[in-house]
Amino acid sequence: MIKFIRKIRQKALTDNRFGKYFTYAIGEIVLVVIGILIALQINNWKEEKRQEVSEKEFFDGLTKDLNRDSEVIKVTLNDIDRRLNSFDLLNNQGIVHGKEIIDSLIKDYFVPTTTFYPVSGTFESAISGNKIGGFKNKKAVNEVVKLYNSNYKRLIDNANALDDRFEFLAKKYSHNRRINSWKDVKKENLNEILDDFHFHHKVLQWYNENLKTNLNEINQLLSEIK
Numbered sequence: 001m002i003k004f005i006r007k008i009r010q011k012a013l014t015d016n017r018f019g020k021y022f023t024y025a026i027g028e029i030v031l032v033v034i035g036i037l038i039a040l041q042i043n044n045w046k047e048e049k050r051q052e053v054s055e056k057e058f059f060d061g062l063t064k065d066l067n068r069d070s071e072v073i074k075v076t077l078n079d080i081d082r083r084l085n086s087f088d089l090l091n092n093q094g095i096v097h098g099k100e101i102i103d104s105l106i107k108d109y110f111v112p113t114t115t116f117y118p119v120s121g122t123f124e125s126a127i128s129g130n131k132i133g134g135f136k137n138k139k140a141v142n143e144v145v146k147l148y149n150s151n152y153k154r155l156i157d158n159a160n161a162l163d164d165r166f167e168f169l170a171k172k173y174s175h176n177r178r179i180n181s182w183k184d185v186k187k188e189n190l191n192e193i194l195d196d197f198h199f200h201h202k203v204l205q206w207y208n209e210n211l212k213t214n215l216n217e218i219n220q221l222l223s224e225i226k
Contacts, residue, residue: 055135059225061122062144066218069118073215079113080208087201091194102190103182109197110170110177115159116211123148140224147221151214158207165200172196 086109090102123144126132135141173193176182185193 065119076114076116118152162203
């Protein structure tokens with residue numbers, strides 16, 4: 001089409017018909033502009049499709065990560081419940097009867113447990129690739145950012161404090177744990193052990209509530225992006 005207009009333009013110049021030449025020149029410019037606009041529209045359409053694919057891949061990967069986080073949190077909550085129950089029974093001397101029960105409860109408190117640390121690969125990849133800002137589901141994106149940049153960070157800090165305190169307990173009572181015996185523990189000196197457990201127990205309670213809150217938010221977010 002452009003070649004055809006150029007031929008007409010050249011003929012108009014040859015015939016010294018400036019008005020027609022000017023008209024054809026304008027027509028050629030209009031066609032070029034239309035071609036550019038069409039090309040831009042195609043590029044925009046392709047970019048939009050790439051964004052849609054990228055957003056779907058992000059939320060698919062995020063769903064897998066959050067489901068994994070949910071399962072680990074549930075396991076961790078079960079472990080915490082066992083420890084909290086052990087401490088409560090040890091702390092209530094009216095319920096605990098006999099050396100054998102005391103030993104069993106202390107051993108149970110020291111059973112290795114799961115500490116929750118979130119899977120963040122999908123989120124970090126989207127952030128580092130500067131993709132997340134262009135996603136259409138803004139509500140879900142805002143909730144994801146809040147979860148990883150705020151809630152999870154507090155949860156990790158809490159978990160680190162908990163692990164540090166448990167490390168102190170594990171070292172202090174390493175001999176008893178190594179021989180798997182608490183025969184030197186009597187009701188008279190049980191208070192010393194409970195005092196050592198107390199701070200860890202308080203952090204554990206806070207961690208327990210924090211985990212439950214995050215589990216609820218994970219479930220809400222999964223519903224949002226389903």
